[in-house]
Amino acid sequence: MVTKNKKPVSKWSAQVFKTLKDADIAQVSYVPDAGHADLISTCLADDHLKTTRLTTEEEGVALALGAWLGGERSVLLMQSSGVGNCINMLSVIQETRSPLLMLVTMRGEWGEFNPWQIPMGQGTAKALEDAGVIVYHVDEAGDLTETVYAASQIAFNAYRPAAVLIGQRVVGFKDWRKK
Amino acid sequence: MKSNRRITLNRRDVVSNILRDRGDALIVTGLGSTTWDAAAAGDHPNNFYLWGGMGGAAMTALGLARAQPKRRIIVLTGDGEMLMGLGSLATIGAAAPLNLAICVIDNQRYGETGMQETHTGHGVDLAAMAAGAGFAETQTVWSKQGIEGAIPHLYETDGPVFVDVKVNTDRVPMVLPLRDGTAIRGRFREAVLGARAFD
Numbered sequence: 001m002v003t004k005n006k007k008p009v010s011k012w013s014a015q016v017f018k019t020l021k022d023a024d025i026a027q028v029s030y031v032p033d034a035g036h037a038d039l040i041s042t043c044l045a046d047d048h049l050k051t052t053r054l055t056t057e058e059e060g061v062a063l064a065l066g067a068w069l070g071g072e073r074s075v076l077l078m079q080s081s082g083v084g085n086c087i088n089m090l091s092v093i094q095e096t097r098s099p100l101l102m103l104v105t106m107r108g109e110w111g112e113f114n115p116w117q118i119p120m121g122q123g124t125a126k127a128l129e130d131a132g133v134i135v136y137h138v139d140e141a142g143d144l145t146e147t148v149y150a151a152s153q154i155a156f157n158a159y160r161p162a163a164v165l166i167g168q169r170v171v172g173f174k175d176w177r178k179k
Numbered sequence: 180m181k182s183n184r185r186i187t188l189n190r191r192d193v194v195s196n197i198l199r200d201r202g203d204a205l206i207v208t209g210l211g212s213t214t215w216d217a218a219a220a221g222d223h224p225n226n227f228y229l230w231g232g233m234g235g236a237a238m239t240a241l242g243l244a245r246a247q248p249k250r251r252i253i254v255l256t257g258d259g260e261m262l263m264g265l266g267s268l269a270t271i272g273a274a275a276p277l278n279l280a281i282c283v284i285d286n287q288r289y290g291e292t293g294m295q296e297t298h299t300g301h302g303v304d305l306a307a308m309a310a311g312a313g314f315a316e317t318q319t320v321w322s323k324q325g326i327e328g329a330i331p332h333l334y335e336t337d338g339p340v341f342v343d344v345k346v347n348t349d350r351v352p353m354v355l356p357l358r359d360g361t362a363i364r365g366r367f368r369e370a371v372l373g374a375r376a377f378d
Contacts, residue, residue, distance in 0.1 A: 035367065048367060050245045055266030062235030062267075066242025069227060070250075071372045092232035092239075093374070095360035134217060178329055 012170060013038035015145045016103070017046075023152035025101075026050060026072040027061040033079035035105030036170035040077065057082035059060040059091035064100050074157055075101045080108060080124040080165070081117065090131040095160045100161035101152050102133070110168035111175070128163050181301050182287075185249025186321065190284050190346040191325055194255060196219040197282060197333060201243050202251070204334060205371065206245060209236030212290040217255055218356035224370035228356050234263030237281055242269050242277040245262065247371065253333055256341075258285040258299040272312030276280050280333040280340035281309070284347050294348065296314050309341035317341040 016039055020028075028043045029052040030036065043049050050072075054060050060076035067074040078086075093100045107114075108121015125135050134145050134154060144157060144166065151162040180274045198206070206226045208214040214228045223248035225306075227243075229236055236256040244252040261283050272277065286312050287300030299305060310317040312371040316336045320343065357363050 006358040027242065052241065052245070052270065055269050057263070058235070058272055059238045059267050062232060062238035063242035065235075065237040066244070067246045068242075069367055069371065070246025071240070071368075071375060072242075072246035089232050089235050092229065092235060092360070095231060096364040097361045098364060 009178060012141050013042060015019070016148055017042045019145050019148045019152070020075055023101075023149060024073050025075050025152070026087045027052065027063070027067045027074035027079075028077065029063050029074065030077035030109070031055075031057050031060070031079070031082050033077070033105045035079065035166065036077045037105070039103075050076050056087040059088040061086050061093060061100065065092060065096065065098050068098055072098070073095060073101075073152075074102050075103060077103050078105075080104055080106045081120045083121050083163075087131050090128075090161060096116055097159045099155040099159055100133070102114055102148050102161070102163040102164060103148065104163055105171050106168045107167045111121060111173040112168065125139050125151075131160040131161075135165060137165045137167060139169045141170045144170065153156040181264070184266050184345075185322070186345045188321070188326065188344060188346045189349055189351075190216055190286065191351050193221055193344050196326055197253075197255070197330055198223075199333060201225070202334070202375070204251040204253050205247065207236050207243065207252065208231070208290075209239075209252050209254065209260035211257075212286075213255045213257050213260075213284050214356060215354050216284065216351075218248065219352070219354035221371075222354075222356050224366050226356070227331045227367045230358060234261055234267070237264055237267040240279055241267070243272060244276040244347040248276075249277055250371075251280070251334055252276075254279070254281040256283055257288045257290065258280070258283055258287060258297050258305065261305055261322055262298055264270055266343075268309050270287060272309070272314055273326045274338055275313065275315075277337045278340070279338045282329075282333055283343045284340075284346055286346050288348060299343075304343075304354040306341055306343045314339045314341045319345065320367070321345050329375060338357070
């Protein structure tokens with residue numbers, strides 16, 4: 001049996017949820033990740049948020065553009081492996097100089113057991129930066145709320161794509177030695 | 180399997196027919212021939228032209244449809260663009276927006292890159308895929324009569340609606356709309372949101 005290194009996952013999820021509400025987020029789209037599980041279920045339970053389940057992350061980039069064209073702010077939730085699926089669609093955000101707020105839970109960077117997660121996990125920040133996205137990396141749970149809020153402000157007030165990478169140290173990693 | 184059914188509809192006639200009585204509908208066009216088709220039918224601030232992001236037209240429209248539930252949102256895109264975003268059919272079917280319709284102008288070719296064939300001329304039925312994804316109304320149109328029957332579905336039937344219109348490969352004049360992405364989005368947002376566009 002696999003156990004999780006117990007981090008206060010639901011605590012940071014609750015804080016991030018409140019921050020998203022403070023930033024007037026109206027739409028949430030997501031490809032599930034274990035790290036985002038609590039945040040996703042909190043969003044789904046909120047009657048005022050419009051949630052969209054995606055088949056692949058690039059759909060969420062296009063959806064964010066459409067939401068903003070229609071006057072609503074949105075957030076896109078994904079795992080780091082999903083960043084690679086977004087690259088060409090990010091060109092649309094850059095060319096139209098539109099806001100995009102992405103919250104990315106990291107794999108392949110801290111205590112990772114699955115070697116297949118390493119290539120995209122190690123390339124996540126670089127890939128986003130090369131695609132014109134402003135990247136914030138959070139490794140301390142205490143910094144998360146402030147960073148998400150700051151990213152939302154630069155996204156929606158300065159009309160730019162911004163991603164918050166939520167480090168594996170914050171999310172917690174699977175410790176495969178523990179039985 | 181390759182289809183040999185004869186196709187007579189002209190893409191420009193179809194698109195100008197669809198847009199003739201557009202009312203206050205918001206139109207999202209996909210890269211690239213449908214963007215030129217919409218421009219040829221008459222430039223309009225309620226048109227959002229995509230010149231890139233292939234595969235993203237339908238999802239852009241879904242975000243817009245959810246933000247503007249009282250407006251009708253119509254996607255005009257090509258078969259190649261739609262094939263690149265097939266997953267979005269599943270996403271839209273599940274999201275079930277009442278106010279969204281997708282119209283694929285299907286010439287069974289990648290028109291901007293040398294008219295190479297797409298899957299839709301080889302047995303891939305986009306309308307059947309949309310039906311399988313749970314779209315409320317789906318059809319494939321081959322005739323002028325068919326397009327007249329389909330237009331009310333695009334504008335009025337509770338969605339999501341999907342119409343695939345088979346069009347021929349006759350050459351049409353190049354008509355290019357606004358190209359600057361910031362200008363396109365600024366003009367569109369102002370048309371939809373008024374002064375709030377610049378908050």
